[in-house]
Amino acid sequence: xxxxxxxxxxxxxxxxxxxxxxxxxxxxxxxxxxxxxxxxxxxxxxxxxxxxxxxxxxxxxxxxxxxxxxxxxxxxxxxxxxxxxxxxxxxxxxxxxxxxxxxxxxxxxxxxxxxxxxxxxxxxxxxxxxxxxxxxxxxxxxxxxxxxxxxxxxxxxxxxxxxxxxxxxxxxxxxxxxxxxxxxxxxxxxxxxxxxxxxxxxxxxxxxxxxxxxxxxxxxxxxxxxxxxxxxxxxxxxxxxxxxxxxxxxxxxxxxxxxxxxxxxxxxxxxxxxxxxxxxxxxxxxxxxxxxxxxxxxxxxxxxxxxxxxxxxxxxxxxxxxxxxxxxxxxxxxxxxxxxxxxxxxxxxxxxxxxxxxxxxxxxxxxxxxx
Amino acid sequence: xxxxxxxxxxxxxxxxxxxxxxxxxxxxxxxxxxxxxxxxxxxxxxxxxxxxxxxxxxxxxxxxxxxxxxxxxxxxxxxxxxxxxxxxxxxxxxxxxxxxxxxxxxxxxxxxxxxxxxxxxxxxxxxxxxxxxxxxxxxxxxxxxxxxxxxxxxxxxxxxxxxxxxxxxxx
Amino acid sequence: xxxxxxxxxxxxxxxxxxxxxxxxxxxxxxxxxxxxxxxxxxxxxxxxxxxxxxxxxxxxxxxxxxxxxxxxxxxxxxxxxx
Numbered sequence: 001x002x003x004x005x006x007x008x009x010x011x012x013x014x015x016x017x018x019x020x021x022x023x024x025x026x027x028x029x030x031x032x033x034x035x036x037x038x039x040x041x042x043x044x045x046x047x048x049x050x051x052x053x054x055x056x057x058x059x060x061x062x063x064x065x066x067x068x069x070x071x072x073x074x075x076x077x078x079x080x081x082x083x084x085x086x087x088x089x090x091x092x093x094x095x096x097x098x099x100x101x102x103x104x105x106x107x108x109x110x111x112x113x114x115x116x117x118x119x120x121x122x123x124x125x126x127x128x129x130x131x132x133x134x135x136x137x138x139x140x141x142x143x144x145x146x147x148x149x150x151x152x153x154x155x156x157x158x159x160x161x162x163x164x165x166x167x168x169x170x171x172x173x174x175x176x177x178x179x180x181x182x183x184x185x186x187x188x189x190x191x192x193x194x195x196x197x198x199x200x201x202x203x204x205x206x207x208x209x210x211x212x213x214x215x216x217x218x219x220x221x222x223x224x225x226x227x228x229x230x231x232x233x234x235x236x237x238x239x240x241x242x243x244x245x246x247x248x249x250x251x252x253x254x255x256x257x258x259x260x261x262x263x264x265x266x267x268x269x270x271x272x273x274x275x276x277x278x279x280x281x282x283x284x285x286x287x288x289x290x291x292x293x294x295x296x297x298x299x300x301x302x303x304x305x306x307x308x309x310x311x312x313x314x315x316x317x318x319x320x321x322x323x324x325x326x327x328x329x330x331x332x333x334x335x336x337x338x339x340x341x342x343x344x345x346x347x348x349x350x351x352x353x354x355x356x357x358x359x360x361x362x363x364x365x366x367x368x369x370x371x
Numbered sequence: 372x373x374x375x376x377x378x379x380x381x382x383x384x385x386x387x388x389x390x391x392x393x394x395x396x397x398x399x400x401x402x403x404x405x406x407x408x409x410x411x412x413x414x415x416x417x418x419x420x421x422x423x424x425x426x427x428x429x430x431x432x433x434x435x436x437x438x439x440x441x442x443x444x445x446x447x448x449x450x451x452x453x454x455x456x457x458x459x460x461x462x463x464x465x466x467x468x469x470x471x472x473x474x475x476x477x478x479x480x481x482x483x484x485x486x487x488x489x490x491x492x493x494x495x496x497x498x499x500x501x502x503x504x505x506x507x508x509x510x511x512x513x514x515x516x517x518x519x520x521x522x523x524x525x526x527x528x529x530x531x532x533x534x535x536x537x538x539x540x541x542x
Numbered sequence: 543x544x545x546x547x548x549x550x551x552x553x554x555x556x557x558x559x560x561x562x563x564x565x566x567x568x569x570x571x572x573x574x575x576x577x578x579x580x581x582x583x584x585x586x587x588x589x590x591x592x593x594x595x596x597x598x599x600x601x602x603x604x605x606x607x608x609x610x611x612x613x614x615x616x617x618x619x620x621x622x623x624x
Contacts, residue, residue, distance in 0.1 A: 416563025
């Protein structure tokens with residue numbers, strides 16, 4: 001059996017998990033410094049990078065640290081000196097480096113981090129949801145969420161370009177296991193990134209203090225600038241989208257043109273949901289999806305353009321509601337909100353079909369948990 | 372067209388490697404493909420599944436396969452209740468099923484080719500050969516896939532895969 | 543409040559009959575066994591107990607790791623391929 005199915009694209013095809021696709025993208029980005037601590041399900045990313053550094057395929061310093069907090073501290077220091085930097089983590093690892101995530105964003109240093117998004121204990125669970133990466137929302141990071149290994153590859157390369165232009169660190173989210181450990185066909189594009197740029201560099205011999213204690217309105221101004229620049233990064237993401245796989249910029253609009261019902265989601269589980277949307281479309285239901293490729297900057301404009309019937313399906317909660325449910329309704333639209341798939345609880349095409357059917361039939365509560 | 376395959380095996384027998392080899396071979400023949408382990412702790416000897424999807428269109432779903440078209444069983448002692456159209460067995464003889472049954476003594480082929488680790492026959496090579504035959508994947512694509520996935524270890528494995536590809540029988 | 547996701551008790555066979563994972567079976571030669579109890583203490587699965595004239599292994603759950611063979615000072619345990 002033969003087909004032309006995957007032959008339309010140029011570039012070398014490889015069967016890669018999203019973990020492996022990210023490692024390939026990082027190889028192409030040629031970072032100067034990588035520092036990471038292993039944690040399931042992210043570990044294969046940095047294991048592969050360590051192999052590349054070990055074999056000489058990648059000319060970078062791989063710093064083996066004793067914790068994720070130290071990993072981000074190393075990244076912070078190296079970035080300060082002008083190095084292109086990368087790290088990866090998940091779940092408790094991200095929780096452990098949380099303090100340094102604030103430091104690097106507040107210091108306006110470009111950096112790229114992959115997050116294989118996993119639940120946070122307790123109860124103990126190694127499987128996927130979006131609880132960990134959503135905790136970055138307030139730090140000032142750019143937060144992207146890929147749907148496929150191809151997008152994970154493209155977004156990681158875009159992350160370096162965007163982060164280094166806007167001086168804001170960039171997190172690339174991939175769903176634990178369903179993406180991190182699922183091998184798919186990926187087209188490896190040999191992108192040439194611009195040289196490392198950043199707002200400032202601190203080198204030995206320079207007589208300056210970095211992040212000395214502030215008084216008065218200094219912190220207020222710095223936070224304001226970061227917030228404004230984070231919003232402005234949307235333009236850079238949109239502008240560079242076609243250099244990195246043309247995935248749609250801040251959002252992907254799936255069958256939304258004539259839609260009367262819109263589903264808002266993010267992450268790797270959107271693929272199963274799209275197949276369910278196709279099933280409903282076949283039955284004549286005008287339903288589509290707004291897939292949030294970015295949580296920060298939040299795609300407010302795209303949300304405001306949605307039809308009036310909106311369902312937000314969340315994989316992380318704050319209180320009884322989903323986090324994206326709150327974010328979406330903050331744009332001034334009415335939403336129904338479902339929290340589902342915590343701790344890797346499988347939500348497949350059939351589950352999405354039944355959920356969307358209930359939504360379209362007007363039988364959903366304002367907030368529901370799919371248990 | 373979408374073919375969904377579930378592999379039933381034991382941790383350490385090479386089920387995940389088999390999924391990757393076959394998905395790579397399908398990719399080389401122009402298909403979109405996906406190889407997925409059963410998510411969770413890796414435990415030697417425990418029953419585990421691996422999944423393959425092959426399609427002429429982009430594959431978007433990533434949830435585990437629930438209703439496989441093809442079932443691959445590495446160990447006859449694993450009891451499986453399924454309505455799959457095609458069964459592929461590691462067994463010297465077939466067992467009765469409503470679907471088409473492919474069978475090959477993969478353990479013997481693995482042992483003959485020295486594919487043994489800590490007392491376990493590593494079945495990824497011969498089972499890849501048998502499944503490739505059943506799915507109409509060409510031997511040349513299988514060979515290229517095995518070299519891509521296994522690197523320098525591929526030669527011995529490919530010999531075992533080729534043998535299984537050639538001797539696999541079906542009902 | 544449902545505490546079952548948080549507080550659980552060990553139960554027999556919560557992972558099924560893990561004896562099916564085994565590819566080497568520990569076999570005890572009773573004549574050589576001094577009933578010192580080393581294997582009982584070291585068995586990571588807790589499936590060895592004192593028997594009549596030697597020790598008894600619960601093969602429903604023994605995974606065949608071979609720790610018992612390693613710690614047996616009398617060399618009374620052999621690992622036999624299944």
